[in-house]
Amino acid sequence: MAETLLSVQNLSTVFELRGRTMFSKPARLAAVNDVSFDLRKGETLGIVGESGCGKSTLGRSILRLIEPTAGRVVWQGRNLTDLSDGDMRRARRDLSIIFQDPIASLDPRMTVAEIIAEPLRVAEPSLDRKARRERVLKAMDEVGLAPEMASRYPHEFSGGQAQRIGIARAIITEPMLIVCDEPVSALDVSIQAQIVNLLKSLRERLGLTLIFISHDLSVVRLVSDRILVLYLGRVVEIGSRAAVFDAPAHPYSQALLSAAPIPDPVVARQRQRTVLKGDPPSPIDPPSGCAFRTRCPIAEPVCAEEVPPLVAVSEDHRAACLFAGEEARARVARASRAAAPPGAGIAAAPAIGS
Template identity: 60%
Template sequence: MPPAQPLAAAPIQPVNKGAPLLTVQDLKVYFEVGGNRLLGKEPGVVKAVDGVSFDLRAGETLGLVGESGCGKSTLGRAVLRLLPIHAGRVVWLGQDLAKLDDRSMRGVRRDMQIIFQDPLASLNPRMTVGEIIAEPMQTFQPGLNKAQVRDRVKAMMAKVGLLPNQLNRYPHEFSGGQCQRIGIARAMINEPKLIVCDEPVSALDVSIQAQIVNLLMDLQREMGMSLIFISHNLAVVKHISHRVMVLYLGKIMEIADRNSIYYDPLHPYTHALNSAVPLPDPDQERGRSRIVLKGDLPSPLNPPSGCPFRTRCPRATEICAQVMPDLLPAKPGHLVACHHADTPRGN
């Protein structure tokens, strides 16, 4: 097993300043729950993603943060059209994915892949590692012969830190970190342009998390793909991301470059998330003051009026209950949805 390692200090991959690779416009993903129309009882509606818009450029990593139930994973899967979209547009290289039929969408999927949260559960236990990694090539590159497939599988295994002679083993013979490396190899074997990383390190030990994050950054530098990185670990998101988007009950609270989000946040929810990140220095950790949010996350079936964060916000006033704030630029490249973004911190 590779030795434990800290998060790398190397700079992240520069972003291509050209046209966006991906454009998401006013995306909405709703789910109906409960109810029985035969008995006249209308179902409830969960607005898991409610009007989200952003761009993603080639080679860029966008981090998604927020509490459980804020819509991060739903947003990531909707972008890949793994979940139905209620409204809005997902434009990939100029194509509106909602307008593509299944056959056309299949051609796009080679360039859009996903890495799942649970390493072992995402792998077929009846297939060998070689078969798992080779499966996407058999789908999208059927013209390759067996020797070519085997060579590419071995080369990819070496890239992600696995021994090529392990390709005939089964997933249960590997550790959690090794299984996640298998999942990464499968996602990258066709050299996609976009990978959605759906909490890829949350099920791993801290030292293994660092290895996987550093591996993703190394592969991004080598292959140039874009990442949407979803995580509860704000330190990891800060390390790997160019920009960070903060979600709360399906809406964007703040989006900016990683340094602005962590060192100069404007939304009170972002302040609270930063306050929850432990500091490595014990003296600083003991002496810091924390922001403790009151109450639990409201039900997405019955969200608060106005700003969804107002029921837990220390800055909330009457206007917060009446009007949902627009996501507006507070500084160049720094957008925030808050009526009191200019209120001094702590007030």
């Protein structure tokens, strides 16, 4: 088994929100709540969930772009949360990020060469101008950008080309881990496929380890080795790609997957849909016990009593549900059949997941 590069241990990120008046007490918003997982060398971990579930905050907290409130982020045996600003700056040579909006993440006043070279000025300040130029051209070649593009500005590029610039900037320091924060969600479908294939190719050629954040389940399935499902800042399921997609153990994961589009219309009409009622509760005032219980089709009174721990469903597959696994699937199927009106099998997918 590959070595563990990253170990996230009980990580929480809480934001203090000002009250509406000067006499109101500040509210606490737990964007990331007691998250733990390990990431192996060369692996891609996909992180999925509805908008607002804490995916991006988790990725940025791992890199300390947002300071976590509690917990540990252990990178190759070093606790990143204990490092000084200077030590963290040096550690970031091995850690990088690709942002969601390719245009907004690029400085419009800088040329492509300057944008890509910027991390080198921090990570390797001793490099001379010629050496930086060579590294920039190498990174551009890795992502499929022509050398003559180096002197151009971001507004001269399409979204897909701009994201290639962002990827080149992310790999310029030769990192070991890259957090991909919804890197294709702002792109056209045809361009999404190109960028996903590029990331897969770079992972193989450069030996990268990836955290791939997305709400698009089809993309996550294509690129990930393991899947982590977040709901209201908590991990509700984590396991191998096959385990989570073929046999989801948590009702929330089952609902996300049942909402994902299927290209075969015959199969799509025949499958049973799990329709979630209502919106996710506010992370400022989450429900007691299982946070998903207010929308769960199989919730029982016991679900309100305590937060369910992650329990083993099978080898390398865990879920935070009192009825995880086969029992949850059977209960959800019965609840869906009971709640579904005639003809529900051909109803449009609910607006969750992708």
